[in-house]
Amino acid sequence: MTSCFLCQGSEFRPFIREGQWQYVRCLNCSLIFLEPQPSRSYLHNHYQDYLPADPHSVERWRRLMVQVFSKTAKLIEEAVSRPGRLLDVGCGYGFFLKEMDRRGWQAEGIEISTTGLRYARDSLELDVSDQPLPRADWPDGCYDVITLFYVIEHLPDPMAVLKEVYRLLRPGGLLFLRWPHTAPIVKLLRPWAERLQLYQAPSHLFDFSPLTLYKILDQSGFHEIRTTVCGWTRPTTRGAQLAAWIFGSLGEKLAKISGDRVLLPGVSKTTLARR
Numbered sequence: 081m082t083s084c085f086l087c088q089g090s091e092f093r094p095f096i097r098e099g100q101w102q103y104v105r106c107l108n109c110s111l112i113f114l115e116p117q118p119s120r121s122y123l124h125n126h127y128q129d130y131l132p133a134d135p136h137s138v139e140r141w142r143r144l145m146v147q148v149f150s151k152t153a154k155l156i157e158e159a160v161s162r163p164g165r166l167l168d169v170g171c172g173y174g175f176f177l178k179e180m181d182r183r184g185w186q187a188e189g190i191e192i193s194t195t196g197l198r199y200a201r202d203s204l205e206l207d208v209s210d211q212p213l214p215r216a217d218w219p220d221g222c223y224d225v226i227t228l229f230y231v232i233e234h235l236p237d238p239m240a241v242l243k244e245v246y247r248l249l250r251p252g253g254l255l256f257l258r259w260p261h262t263a264p265i266v267k268l269l270r271p272w273a274e275r276l277q278l279y280q281a282p283s284h285l286f287d288f289s290p291l292t293l294y295k296i297l298d299q300s301g302f303h304e305i306r307t308t309v310c311g312w313t314r315p316t317t318r319g320a321q322l323a324a325w326i327f328g329s330l331g332e333k334l335a336k337i338s339g340d341r342v343l344l345p346g347v348s349k350t351t352l353a354r355r
């Protein structure tokens with residue numbers, strides 16, 4: 081990459097290495113990204129093994145996200161007056177879609193991992209496509225809500241996908257993003273961060289901050305952009321569970337009492353925006 085896709089800045093500093101992979105930080109806008117990116121076909125193959133298929137792992141993943149999904153459902157229902165048509169991009173096994181289906185939504189998904197796709201279609205009987213965005217065959221404004229859970233950081237061209245999401249939402253339609261905010265943890269845990277592989281390189285191609293995420297959504301046409309902290313994951317081990325609960329609940333409370341002005345660095349963020 082000769083310039084930063086977000087600000088067109090051309091000066092970068094090395095940020096962290098994970099094995100053979102190098103992350104850099106744009107000196108102008110602070111966006112962190114993998115440089116160079118692997119090819120699209122490399123990434124496609126990479127994601128074929130990304131989700132485990134054995135029932136224990138699937139159940140672990142369901143439990144990891146169950147609280148995040150139920151809190152998200154409530155957040156969406158507060159923002160949108162009645163159930164409509166929802167698309168979850170990168171829906172994984174489909175547990176969020178199932179939750180929204182139960183709540184009366186017409187819930188559809190896109191998933192490129194064969195494992196996720198099979199589970200969502202066969203076990204949860206959901207309407208899931210294996211074709212990623214953009215979808216020229218889909219009409220403008222056909223969705224009321226589009227969600228992406230831990231997807232934006234994996235996309236080779238996030239701006240192109242967000243512009244397509246914008247096109248597919250009806251005017252006033254809602255975008256929901258859930259994303260990791262990893263850079264503060266990398267900085268805190270230096271020099272051990274390299275071994276922790278927090279970016280699971282080359283999985284995370286970008287690491288956004290509330291500011292860089294605002295910029296990309298603004299440039300993609302969205303408005304009423306609001307970033308907050310909403311819910312926390314439930315990892316398998318007790319220590320990780322405790323950390324997720326402490327930082328997740330603290331982050332949620334700080335966001336609430338400050339009207340989203342204080343967002344705890346390092347905890348996953350939730351961003352809502354309107355077409």
Ligand SMILES: [Zn+2]
Binds near residue numbers: 084086110111
């Ligand atoms: Zn930049």
